[in-house]
Amino acid sequence: MQLKQILIAAVASSALALTPAAARAQNPTVPEGVRLGLNYTLGTKPGVLVLPMDSTGGDSVRAILQRDIDYDDRATVITLDDQSARAMMPKTGDDFNYPIFAKLGVVAILRPQRSLTGITITMYDVAAKKRIQIGGFPLTDQVNSPAWRMAVHRASDEVERWIFGTPGAAATRILFSGGDKQIWVIDSDGENARKLTSVTLAMSAAWSPDATKFVFCGFTPSGSQIAVYSFITGDLHWLSGTARGLNITPAYSPDGRTIAYASGSEGGTDIMVMQEGDASPSRRITVGRGSDNTSPSFSPDGRQIAFMSGRAGHPEVYTMDADGTNPSLLTEFTYGEQAYRASPDWAPDGRRIAYESRIDGNFQIMTIDMRDRSTKQYTSDGQNEDPSWAPDSRHMVFSSTRTGPRQLWVLDAESGRMRQLTHAAGARLAAWSPILKP
């Protein structure tokens, strides 16, 4: 078989190759100027094997790395039982028996090892029969604590960057409204779910761009109001610039300074903007003239907003400039058709907008390409709603009744592969975080 080899980048620097692993383990970052390299067949998912790691938490490190690489959907994880994998590890001073790995379909070998401050991961290129990358990752917290697991997720993301040139999205969390109508957070791999709020009817959480806080709406004696929760302090404060009544679907602008949300009155629902920390009243940016305009989602450059509007008689997705000008129908409008398209979410790379669309009575997840306006449907079973993009602009989280009770699911927009994220009933209105910094 003739393989069309592609080279993502060049090989690692010779200086790195000559540096003892123990010494490099002191350095938690990949040295400057190192170039990446891995050979694999174009159009296929390269096989990646993660070797076992001795020491406390070694099994967890291996399991998390394997799962993250699998969930990233760009590589195929070659799984070997512990004994077989250990048998394939070289004895001290020897090199790997690369042809055996090649027969197993392994393109890259990842070898995690304990270091003084955490772990060191070494990547070997099976085709080139050499080590091509090494990096140290600090793991200072208690084994399997949320912070420790997040640190391993960061290592996974970096390994993805070694292989593909762009990092993964494992070091992220997802906010959602639970069945108890409170805001919950869960790791991207479905671990560490915990409740964050205790207010009435909390929903529609949205991350701040730096992921240090989130904005959501909850019910108060003044109606549905907007609040901000800080992960740093654990405090929650209600924003004062909102009017009494219905205030829903808040979202942060990419610079984190503006919060857009929908505010309802007898004359319809319009999208408002306010500056966080500024007590002055919010300012309207849609002129709905009695129609409902909700669910704002900023473009990555902050210059535009996608939103849902019923101004044409039924809900459709529109875009407008962030100052409220140039409103334009984005989704396909067919006269006489009672379509329902809502909950837009602009992908972090700006290329697509995900939304829900009612098709044959059920809501399905769709995307629309911002360049040619071509649409794509991703789901067909049950009710599928409220999509939210991962920072890799490839995965989406959404709520679905495909297996009965409403749960959160993760979808790979490239392959269409799905996995269930939550298992408690009633989860909905999810929001995927940016990459979480240490």
Added chain:
Amino acid sequence: MRKMILATPLAMLFAGCFATQSDVQVLQSDIRTLRGEQLAADSARKIQMDRALASMRTANDSLDALSTRLTRFRSDMTSSMSSVQQQLLQVQELTGQSQRRIQEVRASLEERQSATAPPDSTGAPATPGPNALFQVAREQMMQGSNAAARQAFQDLITKYPKSDVAPDAAFYIAETYAAENNTAAADSVYARVASQYAGSPRAATAIYKRGVAAQAAGNGDKARDLFNQLIKKYPRSDEAALARDRIKTIK
């Protein structure tokens, strides 16, 4: 004299005491007649009152019916108005979408024409039409190639100054400057759009954009002037509605 004064009342008293029985009967009969007439009059009045009340009730019922009819009519009118408004909005949306489609079709036609047209006398290929140029420029803009987009929009205006898409092209030139944070250049081009294409919907947007930029730059007086100018010139535009809200926030 004193005797005469006493005699007169006495005489009168004796005369009364001696009234006959028939006189009493006549008196009683008169009283009965009077009572009868009184009762008859009361009865007639009651009938009249009842009639008047019935008439009033009828009138009230008619008024109620009229009022209900009026309310229903008003409701129908409101519903019809709302429906008409809704249809108008739908028509606007469809018009917008259709315009986009027409533009795409025109661009496609122009591309085909220019591909099949023979080169001019100098041997240069036929130039693309305004819609094809517009399409190319928009694509450049969406890719973030602001300078290339600006050049294409400028070519369009230079070659086809009377084209339908010339106001949009001028507006997008300003947008490309705004995307590059060149606020001075953007303001200048927006001003040109507002003056040269005052009949285009882009004019109101251009004035609004200038006002927003002025407000963001801390120039409240200029922003207020521009918003007031917008409200005066295009009072029914969406931008005027937004400008009214904006004026309230100028410090």
